[in-house]
Amino acid sequence: MKPLIGIAGNVLLNNADVNGLPITYTPQGFVNGVRQADAIPVVFPISDPTEAKDYLSKVDGVLLAGGQDVSPLLFGEEPSLKLGATNPARDAFEIALVKEAIHQAKPIFAVCRGLQLVNVAYGGTLYQDVSDYPNLAVQHVQLTHFETGAHTIDIEPDSTIGKIFGNQYVVNTYHHQAIKELAEPFRAVAWSKDGLIEAFEAKSPHQSIVAVQWHPELMIPYDLMMQRLFTDFVKRVIKKMI
Amino acid sequence: MKPLIGIAGNVLLNNADVNGLPITYTPQGFVNGVRQADAIPVVFPISDPTEAKDYLSKVDGVLLAGGQDVSPLLFGEEPSLKLGATNPARDAFEIALVKEAIHQAKPIFAVCRGLQLVNVAYGGTLYQDVSDYPNLAVQHVQLTHFETGAHTIDIEPDSTIGKIFGNQYVVNTYHHQAIKELAEPFRAVAWSKDGLIEAFEAKSPHQSIVAVQWHPELMIPYDLMMQRLFTDFVKRVIKKMI
Amino acid sequence: MKPLIGIAGNVLLNNADVNGLPITYTPQGFVNGVRQADAIPVVFPISDPTEAKDYLSKVDGVLLAGGQDVSPLLFGEEPSLKLGATNPARDAFEIALVKEAIHQAKPIFAVCRGLQLVNVAYGGTLYQDVSDYPNLAVQHVQLTHFETGAHTIDIEPDSTIGKIFGNQYVVNTYHHQAIKELAEPFRAVAWSKDGLIEAFEAKSPHQSIVAVQWHPELMIPYDLMMQRLFTDFVKRVIKKMI
């Protein structure tokens, strides 16, 4: 039987395309990436942190998608002037999912906000806006169409990311927050040319965590390499299932 | 452990609120109705009919939500002049889910398009537009805000619906298709004042199927009776789990 | 001290001009009409019918403004195909206000929907859409700018309306519902040229009720006669206060 992957969903209030009703949703790129890796995706609605255990017990791996800013109150800061919209309920549920996934030793794949959230869940901190980063020199919110890589990243070759992409690659980019201090259990494995962390992985061989700052799910139809992040994720999941 | 309910999701192309990206989604009312009935909802993305078995094997019950028109090609008609948008891929996946649910004897709760789809899955037919119904006299797409009941239904007292709502109730209404011929395995249990079927249930005591034409998920915050349809569904699920 | 006039307010959900928030409101024309008649207006939010008595005890007269369709369930009909949006909670509160005003013998001035509501409160019925009226020949939703009179009305000279406007006048018009059967306690005093009732008054000399189908509050700045409806209302209020 195919592995079951839980995608932590988001919520939209007053969605114009659904008569102004709220919806639970996830971008289709994540659904397609998981399905093309021969796994079965289901979307988790935002729920109480206490329900994270129930959710995790049903699935074999968890995918953390993009979305709102992570609340700075979670890493001990007041909101600064350029903070974007946050969703504390989503933060709380996803932190519980992350901790439960690690507790149950189930693999995690985290994208953009997902990367930031996993970092904060284990004590890392964020730049609330990239303009707070003193060495900022690269455009991290691209105007170029989303399927097109826009800036270069340097990659640690001895890493999951490095095995897929080699020493250097061009990725797309849509984030105004970024990692300031990386949490202790993780090691950075990719950086933009101005020095921001673009990917990290778990240090411990017992944990199977890959987190990227860009949006591979938007590039899949145009760059086959990006599908490999999903295929690798499902391989990691299957390995743990055995 | 709480029962796991699969909600058959929908897809939106070019969603304005998510940068024009496609999303898999379900209206929040279904998520809330299931959660308030103390079950755990996950959303199924539209997938291949061959995957229906895998999906059903993971969950304890399935909820079919509202949305597009059912394709008339499925019941032997060409599209007539007032047909709305259809999604044949969703039709095919949901028909497979319905058949698999019945095969695995897992309870179904179907709402609006869900009711129409279940009917077609078992050989029933639809009015492609209510204006094709010769006795049409009631407004079936209300302009009144969605949480407010708009027209009266008469109810068969000896039915699941009747046990919840009694002989008569006022419900909201947002459908331009309607049941023409009800499929053999089902019996109608509620009707609008101009004679259209507003709810049906499985005849067989071995099947646990309730289908309603209105939108209880939109009325829950304003009419506690509507939550009872979800609570009843979860009770039926738990009964089958034992 | 100036008389206090309660204007029964309306509610807007998702108001675009106030960040999508709901608001309680009333069109400014009613506020201006009352103030220019030297009375003090306050707006009543839609409340429970049981609170109508409290509200009426605070004011000296009540003004019923325009807005949604009156629900046909209130006069024994199901919604027909062209019914507009209704607000049953507003209907219920305003019917309670009307009954309480009559009980406390406080004057009423009713405009457009207000006229229809007062009629229904006392057992009258409505055409759910003017196209249901067999003799329809006049445009009752004008495209001409609102301050401009558009069609002619014939007036019963021996009436409050007749004393203000004479035998005939040209009024603006924005209604798609209209009176079918006038409730027993009222008499019609004005008609459009195709025979629909354009104004009614209380038959009983103990009641002080004037109801008009057009929108005088929109014409005040351009037609001084329309202010006289407000001035007359306040005179009726003062007379009852003594």
Add this chain to the structure above:
Amino acid sequence: MKPLIGIAGNVLLNNADVNGLPITYTPQGFVNGVRQADAIPVVFPISDPTEAKDYLSKVDGVLLAGGQDVSPLLFGEEPSLKLGATNPARDAFEIALVKEAIHQAKPIFAVCRGLQLVNVAYGGTLYQDVSDYPNLAVQHVQLTHFETGAHTIDIEPDSTIGKIFGNQYVVNTYHHQAIKELAEPFRAVAWSKDGLIEAFEAKSPHQSIVAVQWHPELMIPYDLMMQRLFTDFVKRVIKKMI
């Protein structure tokens, strides 16, 4: 009989949801907060300052809501570059209401602009834009959805606010003006982490005034503590009525 609360209303010109007509309105959150505190709210249209006495004599307490910037001409400054829209007529009417309320010893509850207005009415001054505040470090116009608290406030425990919320709380925030010099009759009782005044109260035990910079009316459905500000207000009103 329940106490009657006057909410000082606002005006919208060209409201898109009401055919471009002007309306008198107040956000529904204030209406709901007062009703849930078991009092009766009515909305005051903006009127002449000379009418403030009449209005106040009819009610038992007055609520000053959010809205436009307070005109800097009222505290001796010319408009600076980032001033928002003002409404001098509203300023004048509300200042008269405040002074009359204090004269009649009727309680005041002031929210956001209301807080600023009360301060200016008694000689206080404002930052025309928070960017004029030299120590600005916190985002005071949140992008996070309005029902969610965004930044922390420190609270004087020995105050009405302190009795409700304790020493610290997280509140929502939507203001670009802020108090510069607090007027003599008031004392600050809460501050944001960058030192702006978030709430004040009357020094004199004979006056019953509570003013907050955030928007409790938007958080009520999600944070029961916020309703307590309204309940406390109605209690203060009842105490004065006796």
Add this chain to the structure above:
Amino acid sequence: MKPLIGIAGNVLLNNADVNGLPITYTPQGFVNGVRQADAIPVVFPISDPTEAKDYLSKVDGVLLAGGQDVSPLLFGEEPSLKLGATNPARDAFEIALVKEAIHQAKPIFAVCRGLQLVNVAYGGTLYQDVSDYPNLAVQHVQLTHFETGAHTIDIEPDSTIGKIFGNQYVVNTYHHQAIKELAEPFRAVAWSKDGLIEAFEAKSPHQSIVAVQWHPELMIPYDLMMQRLFTDFVKRVIKKMI
């Protein structure tokens, strides 16, 4: 010195392109047509009918442009169901201009609504909507871009129009009202293929009036024949000036 042509202007309320302010305006095609005929155009704002004499005394000819429907009250009818927006103040001012122009024997050129208005000014009547015309068979509101002729007209050769265009021509068309009974002083000189009057002229040789139902000012840049209507008008004006 060049002749001075008065163009009777129109008014727009809430013009989106001018900050929602009202403006007096005329379509540029009329300005260009007059200038290219070597005359000087000025635009008359809508004014009191009593001022028509003053306006006419300043100019050598008058041009009546397109715009709103003519009010049916002017020819003894109530507004029927498909009437468009009217502007009674514009009607009254332009009727006064027409009568004064004829009184002062100054030439008139009338386009679309202008043709209808001149007809009504002298006792003619209109179809309030072309659907009231029993023989309607041609599309009179074209969807094709405005500079392109859309339907054929038959022309009386012995007429001003006939001298310019010959027996038949293809013209553009944007009118939903049309002439029913032509006023006595005029004779029809062009018809659409379904028999509606497309142009008329004064019978009397002492009057210089040409009125067309289509919009020559929109076709000038693409069809040089249309400029000839303006050139002919200015020639008629100069002839009267001598």
Add this chain to the structure above:
Amino acid sequence: MKPLIGIAGNVLLNNADVNGLPITYTPQGFVNGVRQADAIPVVFPISDPTEAKDYLSKVDGVLLAGGQDVSPLLFGEEPSLKLGATNPARDAFEIALVKEAIHQAKPIFAVCRGLQLVNVAYGGTLYQDVSDYPNLAVQHVQLTHFETGAHTIDIEPDSTIGKIFGNQYVVNTYHHQAIKELAEPFRAVAWSKDGLIEAFEAKSPHQSIVAVQWHPELMIPYDLMMQRLFTDFVKRVIKKMI
């Protein structure tokens, strides 16, 4: 060397996505279909009919795309009430292209409006709107997403279309005009279930013309059969080049 295919382009005035500037364009589906058939597409701007010979001499085949209605003046009718927008300049240029292509014996592939235009170029006629067709029973403007087939067509097996699609197929549909009388040189090879012509081909073996009423270029990414229409077209072109 690859064959060169001329696609007869369209023009958009005031294109919102290009700063309101006019553009020459063609839908990308035609470009992709030709490129995937291993030919080189260029777009012809609408030009003078006299230039058709020059254009044809440069290319090996011509593709006529969808777009505006064909002007009824070209087949001896006045515009009827439901005619859509036309572009007589495009009509004239494309008729010249068709005649020149036939003269030079270069293959034609015509889609939707292209089919209608080729028919009119050789003396055929059209229903100006499908509602003029007495047997209309099928929805010919689908609301379902464009890549999805919506209605069934019956196909003459002994034809180019039949060789590709067999006896029956489901196609998408976006046309409100349709063939009334087919021009003499052509034979119909496919029909919708209500009897409208859905495809035709040249009778003469010396001409290589295929015309379809549906939009294969929109279905290519989802239905590989549709690409075969383009591949067949390029094969026909290559055959003529030899």
Add this chain to the structure above:
Amino acid sequence: MKPLIGIAGNVLLNNADVNGLPITYTPQGFVNGVRQADAIPVVFPISDPTEAKDYLSKVDGVLLAGGQDVSPLLFGEEPSLKLGATNPARDAFEIALVKEAIHQAKPIFAVCRGLQLVNVAYGGTLYQDVSDYPNLAVQHVQLTHFETGAHTIDIEPDSTIGKIFGNQYVVNTYHHQAIKELAEPFRAVAWSKDGLIEAFEAKSPHQSIVAVQWHPELMIPYDLMMQRLFTDFVKRVIKKMI
């Protein structure tokens, strides 16, 4: 006979409210101001400078209205970074009107852009954006509704402006350009509190020129003083006519 006032008009391309057509127009406030001063306004379309003499010879005075920025090429500068839209054709025509008016000794009233244009016509210069003004401290583009005065001006008492408004007044403000060097023939008579020129007049007693930087035409309905600028203008015109 009443004096005739020429208002120099503006042009709008692609006006959304007139089917995307260009129009010649002027804001209604100028029309009303002139009519209420008992003069007759006509609007001049933008024309060739050579026609200015013809236009001026027909009227008794000229009013220069608001609108686009004046082109910096006219005063020897290249466009700087914050320049707004300009209309060189309008500049040229209006400069010719100003010079001709002075030549014919006909009075001028100039508003906002009008003031800037008159200054440039006689050799003055402008700040292309007020941010270029080193002492900028006041908001010169108000967000407050246009009929409301926003900032204070100091006035030279011995001037036309001073005779109307006294030493100080509060005016509205909508300009991002401002006078840098005032042309020799003029003297400043009013200033904002940060020192920008808000009004000037002709030094020579033979010229009758008044120019203001604010928009009196928008305040007339709310501040009777503003009408006096128009009344004074017409008085000046009549004085010259004698």
Add this chain to the structure above:
Amino acid sequence: MKPLIGIAGNVLLNNADVNGLPITYTPQGFVNGVRQADAIPVVFPISDPTEAKDYLSKVDGVLLAGGQDVSPLLFGEEPSLKLGATNPARDAFEIALVKEAIHQAKPIFAVCRGLQLVNVAYGGTLYQDVSDYPNLAVQHVQLTHFETGAHTIDIEPDSTIGKIFGNQYVVNTYHHQAIKELAEPFRAVAWSKDGLIEAFEAKSPHQSIVAVQWHPELMIPYDLMMQRLFTDFVKRVIKKMI
């Protein structure tokens, strides 16, 4: 036979005016400029660089139009903060077209982005945004309507540009990128007053390349000089054809 000019086209995704479909297009000004120079334009869809040779072999000259930013990765930079949208596929195809045109010695005319692209194709570099240019003093994205020249350029008289325009001219301007280092094979022939390169030409007499930074195609209908750039281009093409 007239020369054939290939215009390198652009692509629009989700074009609102064509039902959200992607299109290949080029601004109409380029089409008109080429046709008025008596040549035949065809539009090249963006294709693989390997197809450039095929495309060039079919035409006599190539025109490079305006559009997206050129990707900085092509000249060795990461995207900086103000980079606009890029289209790397278009960059690659057009660079191949440029090189092939030079290889086949066919003339090039390049406009705006076209100028930047040709420079980068031969090793030149760009300012990613004009704000990176230290001497920036002129507005290079004009707000004035596009057909109107906005700033001055100084011109090398001994150049193609100089022969057309003389020593100085006023041109329109819509670019936020600009040439930093000009590639070796080219020489600058025009500059804005703040020193940015506004035009360049090939140094080699064997190459026929003219590139301008402004948009002559938008000014043609209003400034006949701009058509001369197109006429000169076609002359250069014909010269090479012989």
